[in-house]
Each structure stands twice: as structure tokens, then as C-alpha cells.
Amino acid sequence: MTMGGGDLTLAQGMRRSGFLPEELWFEYVGLGGDAAQLEVEAYALGVLEPDAHQHNLIAQALNEHFFSRGQDHPVAYRDIRAET
Amino acid sequence: VSSSRQWAALVGAASRPAPGRDRSATIATAVVLGHDVAPAVVGCSVTELTADGYRTSASSVEVARLLDEAQYAVDEGPCVAAARTGRLHHLVDLPGEPAFRAFAAVAADHGVRSSLSVPIAGAHRGAALNLYASESGSFGDDRPLAIAALLARCIDNVMYPGSDIGDEETSPLRAARARAATVERAVQRVRAGTALNRDEALGRLMELSRQERRSVHDVARQLICGMDPGGAR
Numbered sequence: 001m002t003m004g005g006g007d008l009t010l011a012q013g014m015r016r017s018g019f020l021p022e023e024l025w026f027e028y029v030g031l032g033g034d035a036a037q038l039e040v041e042a043y044a045l046g047v048l049e050p051d052a053h054q055h056n057l058i059a060q061a062l063n064e065h066f067f068s069r070g071q072d073h074p075v076a077y078r079d080i081r082a083e084t
Numbered sequence: 085v086s087s088s089r090q091w092a093a094l095v096g097a098a099s100r101p102a103p104g105r106d107r108s109a110t111i112a113t114a115v116v117l118g119h120d121v122a123p124a125v126v127g128c129s130v131t132e133l134t135a136d137g138y139r140t141s142a143s144s145v146e147v148a149r150l151l152d153e154a155q156y157a158v159d160e161g162p163c164v165a166a167a168r169t170g171r172l173h174h175l176v177d178l179p180g181e182p183a184f185r186a187f188a189a190v191a192a193d194h195g196v197r198s199s200l201s202v203p204i205a206g207a208h209r210g211a212a213l214n215l216y217a218s219e220s221g222s223f224g225d226d227r228p229l230a231i232a233a234l235l236a237r238c239i240d241n242v243m244y245p246g247s248d249i250g251d252e253e254t255s256p257l258r259a260a261r262a263r264a265a266t267v268e269r270a271v272q273r274v275r276a277g278t279a280l281n282r283d284e285a286l287g288r289l290m291e292l293s294r295q296e297r298r299s300v301h302d303v304a305r306q307l308i309c310g311m312d313p314g315g316a317r
Contacts, residue, residue, distance in 0.1 A: 005294060011227070014230075015226055015227075021233075021234070022256075026256045026257060026259075026260040027260070029257065029260040029261060029264055030259075030260040030261075030263035030264050030267070030301070031263075031264065031267055031286070031300065032264045032267045032268055032271070032286060033264075036095075036099035036100070037099075038095050038098050038099045038234065038237060038238060038241070039095055039096075039099055041234050041237075042091060042095045042234060045227070045230055045231055045234060047088075047091045047120065047231060047234070048088065048091055048092055048095060049088065053283045053286075053287070056287060056290060057286075060290045060293070060300060063293075063294075064299055064300060064301070067293075067297075067298075067299055068299070072297055073293075073294050073297075077290070077294075
């Protein structure tokens with residue numbers, strides 16, 4: 001699986017999005033994510049290190065927000081294959 | 085124990101409150117993690133309003149407790165105000181701070197030049213997370229404020245389980261779960277006849293979203309309507 005996206009980290013994407021923590025979590029849940037709200041917030045702030053799958057779900061949640069504002073996936077994904 | 089393991093333990097405990105868990109030990113961990121909020125943090129504590137006044141229920145170092153108690157003694161200061169009003173109090177440069185002069189003088193004696201007190205929302209009477217730093221402006225950026233807010237919500241969930249509404253079935257959460265059901269149907273569609281596991285299939289949908297510059301929800305809807313966007317399978 002080749003992943004890509006832009007070059008923003010989750011924390012940078014979170015800051016640029018202006019999302020409240022619960023807004024990010026709703027977007028994440030909408031993708032099928034099952035981590036708790038505090039966990040997603042901790043991943044997005046960088047105080048917890050997500051695995052590649054969780055990272056990509058949060059990146060996608062942020063990128064869905066940016067996409068709706070005309071920006072093309074600015075938050076970077078991680079290559080799951082490279083970590084397995 | 086590394087900071088990241090302590091964060092994992094705290095966030096896990098706050099996300100899944102369990103009867104019988106040692107709350108005092110978890111809060112003691114939380115105030116130690118307060119030192120991660122900004123580089124110049126020299127103390128972190130939790131203030132609770134009680135029937136008789138105030139108490140410090142946890143502190144990372146003795147100076148944090150002393151600074152709290154100096155505020156309790158005069159019934160004034162950022163931690164008292166945050167606990168009582170439910171509003172955040174951020175003192176950027178204590179020596180030049182016109183409010184809370186008594187506290188500012190005690191803080192200066194201990195080399196503290198800025199402070200941040202974040203209310204803990206679920207407390208019955210009021211509570212606050214307090215951070216004290218040796219440099220002016222230590223909490224001025226978005227990141228320290230966001231980490232302090234996360235820490236305060238973790239403490240809230242551990243100290244006052246059931247007060248957080250984050251997992252309740254609110255309208256936005258219901259809408260999110262409806263979108264997730266559509267994505268899940270698409271994931272099953274991608275998996276059918278392949279060796280992909282669920283995470284890989286969802287990754288495939290996200291990859292298509294990026295390649296086709298479309299929302300992943302659009303990709304999912306198209307797929308379950310019988311079309312195969314970009315060779316999803």
C-alpha cells in the first residue's frame with residue numbers, strides 16, 4: 001500500500017484545521033475509528049505515538065476537513081507496509 | 085518509566101474508568117506529566133474546592149503545593165479563580181501582573197514567572213489543574229495550552245468518572261456512526277474475494293481518496309452502489 005499526502009504532521013494539521021478535540025474525534029469515528037476521544041487527541045498532539053493505522057485514520061479525518069475546503073490532503077500518511 | 089508510557093497509562097485510565105483503580109496514583113502521574121506541557125514548567129498541582137475551602141489533592145513538587153497554599157491563605161490567585169469560576173487563568177508575566185499581587189510576590193520568591201490554571205469541568209464544587217513555570221510566556225503557544233487542556237480532561241475523567249460527555253450518544257456522534265456504517269460496508273466490499281484484512285481494506289479506500297482527490301465517504305458510497313472506483317479490489 002503506497003500512502004502519501006502532504007507534509008503536515010498530525011499536530012500541524014490539527015492546529016491548522018482549527019478543530020476542537022471532539023470535532024476531530026467525530027470525523028475519526030465517521031471513518032470507523034474506535035479509539036476513545038482522549039486517545040485520538042493525545043495522538044494528534046503528539047504526546048502518544050499512534051501505530052500506522054491509527055495515524056492514517058487521524059490523517060484522513062483531518063484531510064477530509066481540508067478536502068471540504070479545497071485543499072488536497074495536506075496531512076502526511078504513513079506507509080503501513082514499512083512498519084510491518 | 086518513560087513519559088510516553090505514563091501518558092499511555094493516564095490516557096488509558098481516563099478513557100476507560102474502572103472501579104477499584106487507584107485514582108490517587110493516576111492523578112500523581114498526571115501532575116508529573118504536567119512538566120511535559122512546556123519546557124520551563126517547575127511545578128504542577130490540582131486544586132479542589134471543598135466544603136471548608138480549598139485543598140491540593142496532588143502536586144508534582146513541594147513548591148507547587150506552597151504556591152497553591154499561598155493562594156488559599158488570601159482566597160485569591162489564579163488556581164483559586166479557575167476552580168471557582170470555571171475559567172482558564174493564564175498569567176503570562178507574573179512580575180508585571182496587576183492582578184493577584186500577593187500570589188505574584190510569593191511566586192517571585194520561588195522563581196516562578198508565569199502560570200496557567202485550567203478548570204476541571206466535572207468537579208462538583210470546582211477544581212483546577214495548575215502549572216507553574218520559571219520563564220515568562222511559557223504557555224503562550226497553542227501546543228502548551230492544548231496539552232494542558234488534554235491533561236485537565238484526563239484528570240477530570242479519573243477524578244470524576246461519568247462527568248465527561250464525550251462518549252454519550254450526541255447528535256454529531258450519531259451522524260458520525262452513520263457515516264462509519266457506510267465506510268464499513270465499503271470496506272467489506274473491498275475485502276470480498278481478497279486477502280486484505282479490515283485495516284488494509286480501509287487503507288485502500290483512503291489511498292483511493294487521495295489518488296482521486298475525493299472524500300473517502302464519496303469513494304465508499306460509489307463502491308457500495310456497485311461501481312468500482314479506480315479498481316478498489
